[in-house]
Every structure is written in structure tokens, then in C-alpha cells.
Amino acid sequence: MARHDAQNWHDCSKMIGLLCLVASIVLQHGVSGQRVKVEPEVLSYPGQTVNLRCAFTDATGIQLTMVTWIYEPKDGERINIAVFLPNYDPNYPDSPVKGRVSFAPSPPNVVSPSIEISNVGMTDEGKYICEYATYPSGNEQGITHLVMLAKPQNSASVVTVVAGSKSVVVARCESVDGRPPAKISWVTAVNGNGTTVTKPGADNTVTVISEYRMVPSPKDNGKDLSCVVAHRTQVKPESFPLKLAVEYAPQVTIVGYDNNWYVGRTNVALTCQATGNPTPLTAQWKTMTGEMPDTVQITENVLKVLKVDDAVNTTFVCQVKNRIGLGRDQVAVTVREPSVNPSNAGVVAGAVIGSLLALLLVAALIAVLITRSRRQQQGYRANDGSDMKTRMFGGGKKASKNGTGGGNGSGVGVGGGNNNMPIYVYDQGSSHPGLGEKNNHHQPLTMGGVATTPTAQDILLSNELDDGERRKFDELEEDERYDNFTGGAPILQLRPPHDQDDIIGDYMDDDMESQRDGSVISRTAVYV
Template identity: 30%
Template sequence: MARCVGLWALLLALHVQAGDGQVVQMDSVKSGFVGSQVELRCVFVNSNPPVKVSQVTWQKLLNGTKQNVAIVNPVLGVSVLSPFRERVSFKQATVRHQMSSLEDTTIVFSNLQLSDEAAYICEYTTFPAGNRENMVNLTVYAQPQTRMSLTSTTIVAKTPRRKMTVATCMAANGKPPSVIKWETRIKGDATYQETRNQNGTVTVRSNYQVTPSRETHKQKLTCIVTYRGERITESVVLNVQYEPEVKIEGFDGNWYLNRQTVQLTCRADANPPVTIYQWKLLNGSLPSNVEIKNNTLFFKGPVTYDLAGTYVCDATNAIGTRTGVVDVNITDFPSPDRGNFQRTRSDFPSPDRGIVQSTDFPTNPPNNHGIQQEQHSAGVVIGGAVGGVALLGVAAVLLFIFLRRRQRTFKGDYNTKKHAFGNGYSKAGGLPAHPSKPKNLPYPDDSDDEKKPTQIGSTGGFEPSDRNFDTESEDLKRPYFTVDEGESREYDERTLGFQYDPEPEIVDDMISQTDGSVISKKEWYV
């Protein structure tokens, strides 16, 4: 029901506004910045036959309350009410001079203020058609006041190091609020804060925090404020004070006896600059031939062993003191790996130190380091080849000895009777009949362990009668020899004998052993 009533009222208003052809033309929205000038257009379109305009009224509508701004009456003239009297006027001269033409009653706002933001109504009173009106919404913007500043003109890098605010960027009294961003190579953190003011503006503030150090000195910090698509940039350069960063230069690792013109220099990077340099030698005093000039130690005369030691340089500025250290060692001769140095007769130790003094050295000798390196490489290659040949020769000799001994030895054990009748080397087809063996066999005097009679079993092999053999221990004692199955076998009254061609250097009745000794066949077959 309420919706139907509202729709009916809207249609009625449009009919009244457009009835009989009278229309009030205005812009729907207008905007301007604080302090600027803005026009609010109002034009009355009359009908034919025209109606009579008796009065035009401008009103400010804010929070449902209307406030008169200016009135134009053909009889009474123009009236601008307070507090707009000093800043509002009618644009057309005919209206200002009370002339009868009131078709264009546009007003001009000068020195626009934030309080001017509202809806404005232009109302025409006509006869006999009645009132005709329209409305415009005025928006007032406030350009922010941007400012970037360092928290201090001088920032001190303290120990221990901690983060601190070094710069602040602000966009104050802006409407609508601004957006702040930072651009810099310095690693840091940004904080943001918005404050809404009573006049409707907003102040945005951002702080940038870094850890002050030597690396942050002279670094650029840029704040970018974006307001309604416009970029406003401002930059500062950090001035960070820090203790000296100290290092000692001059020692190249090649200070040798009798070398001339050596020195040590204390380099210090500091802000503010170093004012005091102090040199000292750990566990001793500076050599007597040292001359100190500012931050440099000059060693007069040739280098001696007295110059060796640990040198310390203390550099002091207004912030603090830092130390640099270098260990100096003295060698007898120059090192070729450190580059070429000018060699003279005075550059080398004298004979009274037990070192032969070099003579007739050229002032700038050629670099023999590359030649020595090539000679060394060639020697390595030759030595490797000779060693390889020698190793192959030794291996060949060992192989020859091994094969020769294998040829000379038997592949069997001391119990030859067992191999004769059951060692697996016999030829297929069976063994020839074995003659009967006497019951008592003579044993050599030096073989007490074997002076026990054995009996021939039905299987054709010998088995011990009075003792058990440890098979594994006995196998370790067996000398091995090779037997060709095609060779003939002959038997005598006591045991089996193998026929083969002996080595020329071995007597016919002797047999070689694995340890290089020989024994008689009589001892072997028993």
C-alpha cells in the first residue's frame, strides 16, 4: 500500500513539474574543491502562452532542513541571506539589475567551503501554474596537504641495532582520504593511521621504520600520496651516523727478507669521519724503523724478521671506536704465486744468515713459473709411464714363478694310495687288479706318525685302522700334482707309481715339494 502511494505521489509531482510545459532545468550533481568557485545552474523553460514568474528562491537542503540562500523578486529585487552573502551571487546581469527576465537564475559560489556541501533547490513561483522546482547535489573536495619529513636530521646507528622510525609521510585534511605508499631500496616496515576531523576531512599518516646502519646511509626514501587518481611524490635522503668500519691494507702475504718499501694503511669508513688513528703491535711494541703518518705505517729500510707480528689499528669518530687487525709474517724468499717482484741484490738474505746470496739477477726477470710447471707436468707423465712398466714386469715375473711351481708339484696328498684307488682321476673302465700287499710294511725312521699298518678294504681303497684323520687339517698338508688320464700306470710290490717325464733339473728318483724342497720317491710312496 505504501509503495502504491509513493508511486502515485511521484507521478503527480512529475505531472505538476511538467504540467502545461513549464520545466526547471538543473544539473543533477556538481563538485568543487575547497577555496575554488562553482556554478549551480537553474533555467526555467516557459510555455506558450507563457506564465508569469512572481519569485525565484534558492534553498539549501541538509539533513531534511531547508535554509534560504538567495531570493529574486521582480518587485523587491535580489536578496542573499547570511552566511552566503559574501560568497553567493547571481550569474546573469539582468537578474542582478532587477530586470524582468528571470529565465536564468544560476548562482555562483566563490571560495567554496566544506560546509557548502549539500543539496540545493531552485524553486520557481508562477501564476497561475503554481510552483516549479528542481534540485542539484553539491560535493566539496579538500585537496590534502602532503608533507614528508625525517624524524631527525641525524640518525645514529646504535648498538645493539634495533628498528626505529626514520621518516614520516602525511596527507592532512583531505577529502576523500588519500592513499600512501613507500618506494625505497631500504628494507623496512611502514605503519598507517587515519584520523577523521570534525569538518569531514581525513588525515592519513604513515611512518617508515628501518634499522639504521652503514648500508642505510645516503639511501633515498620516497613517499607517494595518491589522491583521486593524482600522484604526489616527495623524497628524502637518510643521513645515518655510524661507527668506523676498519680494515688494514698493504700486507699482500709476500713480505720476504730484504724487500723494500712496505707499508700498512688503516682504512676506515665512518660517518662522521675518523678523527683519531692509533697503531699498536700485539705482545710487543712497534718496530723502531716505523714511521707513522696519519693512518699509515711506513717501514724504513729492508724487511727483517722483526716486522712479523699482529698489527692493530683503532679508528675513532664521534660515534665510537672500531678495530682492524692484520697478521704479518716474513718469509725467506718471495713467493712466485704472489706475482713478480723486482729482484735486486739487496732483496735477498745476506750470506751471514746461512743463505747463499744470489748474484747477477736481472732487474725484471722473466716469469719461469710457467716453465717449471710444464717441466713438472712432463716429469709426472714420464714417472707414471716408468712405474707402469715396472709394475707390469713384476707381475710377469710372479706369474712365471707361479706357473713353474704349479708344473713341478703334484696335485694330490701325502696319502697317495688313496688317490691311486679312489681319487676320481682313474680312467673309465675300471682299475687293474692290485697285487696282494704284505701284512707288515717297512716304514722310514723319520715317519713315526705313519708307522701304523693299514688294511686293504673290499672297495679297493685304504682306510686307517688305528687313528682317525682330521680331513680339513690333512687337506691343508696335501701337495697337489696333475695326472693325465691317458698316462699308463705301473704297479710294483708296494704301491702305485705314476710315469711322467720329470723336469730336466730334477733327479729321476726325487720329487719336488710345494715349499721348494725335494724328497725321494721311496719316502713319498711309503
């Protein structure tokens, strides 16, 4: 039992020792690897000269015996391209870069053995290893990746397709002769997907081709699609905006029919609207019966009906062609009987009634004005019978204050300065024929010796003339005005002989003449 435990302890001790040795080697390699300083990556374009720097940072207690540069292609074996041993000249073994590689500066320094490679090409891309042989530490190294760049030529284009039901290529995008390979993406709202392929280019470059595939439909024509190319040589991705080109047969629509074509309606039209790719050029109108009505005029894609009648009660067809196919649409027209619009009838009736009312109003106003003018021209007229004719004579500015005014021609005028002027009455039947005088016009008038009360017409005419006379006499001088005028200017009543009543009455009705100052006078003499 004790012997078995001793064996186990011995095996454990050996395992622990081995682990310690491995850890020591790894630690030593890590520390030594950090002392060789190089650039992790160097970028270059074809034809340029690149500088690959290398330095040993801490050589205390270590002897640097030799420096070797090694080239390792992406797909190939390592090969020495430059060797330097102190106290000896640099050596450049056969390699793809021989004649183009050299230490810099020259002569080289073992502590900083950098190299230059001129006129680099795409095949020079790969790993470049700076390796030191030291004593007593052994070999230590640093690795630099040389990346060769080539700016690609980018382009994009649409592919014209015909609308269908199969997935086809509608756009293509290319990035030619680039290094490293470009990345291509698509930006669009249409349903589809992009596929990318890579091809070798010239001088170890790469060409990337991407195609966008979809099932094209007429509604996709003209929609936006962009190809975006990203490459290391570009500051930002390059975008190529495109518009899809989908060809399809014409899609036709007839507009303009409002389902209200009635007999007698004029100037109605149908318009044939068509879309297609290629763009359709002409439209052809037909009817289902084969005969076009006489009242129809066709101008390009517009069918105009000059006047709707029963012949228009048909189906109109519009056909449009392009090289992809034929499209058509049709409209069945139903001709209706004309109907009266109640709203229009009401408007017309209202207009007629309003016009009649306006005419009546104007006629009434004209009648009132004519009547008023005639009354003012004729003055006061007594209305007691055929045996007495009454006239009122207004005085002007030159009328005398006793009521007698100047005559016109051979006639006699009687004027009044105020309402207290005497009233002269001619009474043929009295015992003392002649002019009688009344001092107050408010007293009853006499006819043939009998007192007569003024009639209603006299009072109305008196009041009507009173307002007009007031406006006129307000303009008179102070001593010629009368303030209490109530419609009674001096009145001369003439009583002719009984056998001449009709003759004189008619004569006096036509004999009086109005003056501008408001008075009326007789054209002939009046005998008193």
C-alpha cells in the same frame, strides 16, 4: 472454494495497482528532475567570487511560481539563502552567506535564477540546491557541489638515527593547510613502511603528516628515499628525494698484506680503511706485543715497513673512533725466509750466456778483420825456407808495361801491368848469377837453378789479394787493366850469400812498405 479464489484475485489486483502508481511517480520525478539544469561541481579558492548557475529548460504547460536556493553544509542542516517570487523583490534570509550572496543578473529571471557568492571561505563548502515550485508538477531541483581548494605547503626531511634493532622514524613528510587533504606516498628500496595521520588546519583546511619507519642498519646509510605528495591543486605530484642518515660506529678493514713478507723485502705497507657516520678522523696503530718495530713508519692510516725482518713477525692492530663507538681490525704477519725465483735465475743465466756469446762473436769478427788487414798490407810472402825471401810488388797507374816501376828513395820497385809480365829470379848459385826471366808466371819458380812449385800459402794469398786487386784495377784506364789476373804479379826473388841469409831475411821482412795504390816497395835500395 470459488469464494476463496475470488478473494485471491482481488488482492492481486490491488498489488498491481500499487506497483503502477509507484512507477508513475518515479518516472514523473525523473523527467521533472532533468529540466532543472545546474553544474554538478564548482571549484574555488578562498577569497574568490563563485557563480552558481541554474535554469529551467522546458516550461511548456507549466507555471513557475517560485525559485529558492538552499545551502546544505557537509555536516549540518539545510538553510534557505535566496528566494525569488515573480512580481516581488528577491529575499535573502539569514544564513552564513548573507550579505555576500545575490541573484545574477539583477533583477533576476525566473527562468534563469543564478546566484553569486563573493569572498568565499573554506566554511562555504557544501551543497547548493536550486529548487523550483511549479504548477501543476510540484517542486523540482538541481544540486551543485561547491568545493573549496587550498594549496598546501609541502615539505620532507630525514631523521638522523643510530643503527639498532628497533623500528624508528627515519623520514617525515608533511602537507600543511590543504583542501582537500593531500595524499602522501613513499618510494624507496629499503625495507620499511609509512604511516599517515590527518590534523585540522587553519580556516577549515587539513594537514597531512606521513612518517617512514624502519629498522636502521649501517648499510642503509645514504640510501635513497623519496616522499611524493599528490594534491588536487597541483598539476603533477610533488616529489622530495632524500638520503637516509644512519649513524654507526666505525667499520675497520686492514689491506695490503699479501702473505709474502720475507726477510729483506722492502717498502711494504698496511692501510687502515674505515667507514662510519660521523666520519672517523684518526686511526691508531698498535701491536699485540705493545712494541712497534724500528723499521716501521706510520703516516695517518698507513703503516709502512721499510725493511722486513724478524721484528715484523707480529700482529698489527688498527683502531678507529667516532662519537658513536670504536672499531678495530688486525692482521697477523708471518715473516718468511727469502726464496730464489727460478724464473729470475733463468733470466739472469740467459742474459749472462747471451752477453758472453755476443762478446765472443765481436772478438772473432775483430780478429778476422785484423788478420785480413795485415795480409793485405804484407802482400805475398814465400814460405819455402830460410834460403829464399820472396816479395811481390804491385804496380800503380804509372808503372811501365814491361814490369819495372819507379822506385821510392834509393830502393827499386817492380810492378806488373798484367799477368804476362816476366818473373825475375835472382840465383846466386847458378853459373850465370843475376836476374833470370820467366815469361809465364804459371811456370815453376827457380831457386838456385832448381824449379820450385808455389806453396799453398802463395796460392791462398794470391787468391786473397786477387779480389782486392781486381777492385782496384777495375778503376784503371783501359790500357792499364789486366783481365786475366790470377794472383801473379812479377816476383823478385833475392838470394843472399849463405852467410847473410838470416840478416837479410829479417831485414826484408821489416823493410817493405805498403802504398795506397796496393803496391809494396822497399824503403832501401836492393842491389841486383
